[in-house]
Amino acid sequence: MLTQDLIKHVTGEYDLEVVQLLALTALEIPSIMNLDMCINLKELNLSSNSLKTIGAGLSTLTKLSRLDLSNNLISSLSPADFEPLGKSLTFLALEGNDITDVDDLYSFTSLVNLKTIYMKRDELTNPCCGHPSYFVKIVKAFEDNVEGLTILDGESFQLKGAVGDVSGSDGMLKPDEGYTKPLPVEKWLDNVDIENVAPLAESFEVKDAEEQLQEELTEVDIKLKRARASMKVANNEIERLKSL
Known part of the structure; x- marks a missing residue:
């Protein structure tokens, strides 16, 4: 369980308000709690635990810039999970969880300064990442991102977006028509009198x-x-x- 005594033991700090970095990995922690006093926390790593939800456990961490919740048991996301982190969070790792509903990605809307997000990395992924409209949902979720998302799942977000335009009610990517239209065929023999065409000149050989x-x-x-x-x-x- 995530307790204040555990935080003090790991960080060596008695005053939790001075803690800026906290890594509690592979401890089978079932829920995020008792972080109320860590108001100056900037980096939090809770990867490889047993978290099923995020909940209100991050509500006081308004200065948090990096959050790693990868390789847990999180099955759903809520906009309320990230609202307290809206202006501060720049890095988020969620790969290796069980997030299935692709519409849960809209929970990231409040993260207006996020630069990097991982929903999948190497063999760690989420079921929603296999949905055909996964990338489109990410694009829409970060429409209000002030500086612009830079890295998605280890790849350039801008480069991935350049492959097509987001359109259609089905949430699918529509390819750039300028690159999918067939090349025009020049019918250069239409106006030629085939019967009176002079024989080709003998070859140089x-x-x-x-x-x-x-x-x-x-x-x-x-x-x-x-x-x-x-x-x-x-x-x-x-x-x-x-x-x-």
Whole structure:
């Protein structure tokens, strides 16, 4: 159980008003309570306990900036859970719980300065994270966020939002139509008289082969003429010798 004596023992502080950091993990704590005097608490880690609800246990923690409730048994959220933390909370971890109703995400509406939220991380998640409109509900929940949510489940919130526009009553993402329309097809043969189209010019390869063959034939012809001239000279020499 979360008691003031436990807090004093863990922090080593007798005056709970001076406590700013408190980590009570894996202690099977069933509920959030006895934090009334920790009015200057800035970071609270209650991960890996047995919490089933958040309730009013955080109502006096108006300076809390980081809250880790991951890996518990929390099955539902209420707007009243986070209203006292609306202006102070910048980091919230809820992965590894049993939050099922995707509409419970609207409970984050009052967190106008939240920068980072984890509903799932690695193998720790919540059933609502598998809902088709999970991201859309998150977007709507943080519409009034003054500075803008930066990290959602370890990824850039702005980058995830750039993949599509939120629209439709079904809460689904609508892709940017500029990237989903089929490319226009240019019908460039519509105005062409196919029957009178001139044959395509011979390829450069064919022309090169013909020119090379012609050069080779010309060279053979020249050699042949030279051979005939040589034979004629030889015959004339033979005839001259016979006449002697």
